[in-house]
Amino acid sequence: MKKIIVTMIAMSSALAVSSFTQQARASNDLCLASTNDCTFVLLSTKVSKQTSELVSEIAIEAVATASNTNYSTQKNSNEIAIENAQLRQSASLTEKSEMLLVVNEARAKQRLSPFSTFKIANSLIALESQQVTTAEQVLTFDKEKYPVQGWWPSVWKLPEYNLASAFKFSMVAIFRQMASDIGQETMDAYLTSFDYGNSDTSSGLDDFWLNGSLQISALEQVRFLQKMHQGQLPLSKHSIDTLEEVMLVETTDSYSLYAKTGAGKANSQDQKLGWYVGFVENIDGIHYFAFNVTRDSYAQIKAVQVEIARNHLKKAGII
Template sequence: MTGFAQLLDQLPLRFLLASAGCLAAGLGVWGATALLRRLPGVALQRSTWLLGQATVLACFLVILLPHSERLRLVPPIDVADMAPSRAAAPQGPTARPAVGGAPAAAVPGADPASWLTLVAQAWLLAYLLGFGHAVLRLLLARRMLDSLAATGSRLPCPGQPARAPVVIEVDAPISPMLFGLLKPRLLLPQHLRGFDAAQQQLIVEHELMHWRRRDLQWLSVGIVLQTLLWFNPFMRMLRSSLSWAQELGCDRDVLRSRSPAQRKAYAAALVAQLRLQHATPKTALAFGGVCASTLAARIALIREPSPAHPRRARVVRILAIAALACVFAASLAFQPALARRSAPTATQAPFSCTVMVDAASGEQLAREGHCDERVTPASTFNIPVALMGFDSGILKDARAPVLPFKTGYPSYNASWRADTDPSSWLQNSVLWYAQQVTTGLGAARFHEYVQRFDYGNRDVGGDPGKDNGTTQSWVGSSLRISPLEQVSFLRKVANRDLPLSAHAYDMTTRIMPKRTLANGWEVVGKTGTAPGLGRDGNDDATRQYGWYVGWAKKGQRTVVFARLVLDAKQESAMGGARAREAMLRQLTARLDVL
């Protein structure tokens, strides 16, 4: 399974975590802005509320999208992969073979995280339905406004700029309102004629002030952000505060330098309009677009406006940005994350896989067994490490550099406790030598190579909280790959399709272990051995993964292959050696007839 397919598998659960994370972020943003609201002038700052919405959305996306988790402080949530193949039934001698090598059906109740999977899938469906409903409501509101405008009559508006909103009078109990992002229109109810001339002038000026301040653009962004996260009540609260700031800002600008009598007339018009109007669609800016509970506060500000302090406004804006940045930083540090590990209940049953692909055409020549299970690459990862080392210049040739063994290096095998060069490294799978190569590359360049190779799940983060991805990610840790992905990678190596130097390809092929079969095929391959996983996610000494991957070449034809076995541990032979011998027997018998 490709990395994209893996991402799709985990999308429902990651979406559920992102939704929960954005709710927490919304609470943090609302709490921060509530504290700032105590400062003079905060209610007038449109940017505070719009940036608050943007911060909540950013916190949602940072959990949802693939990203580096080095800043995370909380441990990851260890869950089973969500694809059906991850919960496949055992495929051993007693299990019924799956057609075409596909995994058998899942055993009901075998996956302890299945209930969470179902909840996540149900929530994703509910989100899509809710999002569709929210978009439909916006479209219906816009259609209603368009229809209402079509029933009215256009009024002349002398002295206004060429691009000023079209003024339309309608016979409907609405508030004077401005709508239309690209083609703004100002709807005026006929009952406005009953107001005195000064009130009419101030009301129209209020709506035109919205247009001059580009409040329609601010409103549109706020509505889009609220619609994307329609389930988050804090997004609605922040958007309402944005509308409140827009109305207060217009009141302030319209009434600047006005007499107390004009202010009183303006407040009276606001009260009168509220009694006459129907509900205002959220897609429009309305003179009376406030509820009765906030009317008194708005009138108080109209009668006794706060003096303008540009310097204080800048300080408030800086404080707001700093507070929102702190909330976002906290979401990075405490975001929930997934530990991408296959379900132990599925992987611990014995299984095997054999995949063979024609390197030139990509034709799948054989696929037998459970072949899309992602497991640790173990020492097969020495192939990409060798390519990285020779491409970067850290490795020179088959005999250089020679690195001395040092106390503290991994020394599980006697052959590892000796000076090692590239040839002996690959022959003996010397872990510490590979670690010296990856350490020399550095975390950033190592990560870049793995991404360019599109190797397995491309996760080189290592063990959570240990910062050991550069040296341990491929050793039973975060990096995982399936047999199908192994042959996809090896096909690129065999065809030299990766962005590497010719020297890297030549030297890697030269130092890899080789066998010549009786029928003349030359086999270049690498083994890998690693313990299986127990139900608790820890190493299981009674199970062992065995890898053998590489390619066979004869004349102009090249066949890439991967063999993976999970079986009971045998003391007489390592898992990789058993996989190699089984694969060589198959290759000898089958290559000439494929």
């Protein structure tokens, strides 16, 4: 297998991102490693020569400005063997090119709460265990256990939900109820088979992904998505197809984007963590990505969590 690893660990202060105490500054903001407040991971399979050149150009330009940057496009045989095992390439892809771009490697390996990005796995488990059968199935929740709160956004107070709308609007109560209906034993078995982060549900069956015991890194997010899309998880085609139906964000003549956001409290300093994870299908192949960022408020997270990730995808010529 041809594998190209591009890692950006640090950049010069001239490229440093501001503290983002205000809204996103411009439409071309990117995640830079100098502040350690974000990471972007892109795993592309069957990439074209043009995409390879574009992604390599990003790293080369960044390194050219760095004062103390460690940069490599190759790893030793042991590291490559470990990554091959972790990525679990299928036989049909062993002769295809694969490119892994990592901005801020240390943070990319750091496990964090997945927050609402866990709705991807939660939906798959509900579909596979037949708690949910179609994207249009009406879903309900126990309103005594999960009473409507005054701070809930209007999209959490709709008269009716199905999987598609609950996923789109990230309706937490629906997915807490879904996890309860799945049950502890089934949930644990699937998370273990998915190799989903630390697979730890011990903090509570209906909220372990909400700053609870479950944690996953950005690198693990893209590997999970890759295994799902390539049919390497114990899931039926129906479950995967239904999940992708509700996960579709945008489709054009040149690409289809599937993604999910997530956000919540990041740490004891009351900072907020934002995620945007997913994959893009285009003529060059499949491109799995995961972005996370820390900011001081949810407004700041909302301003950047999708846009910065999309900027990286644009920079790489993927969308």
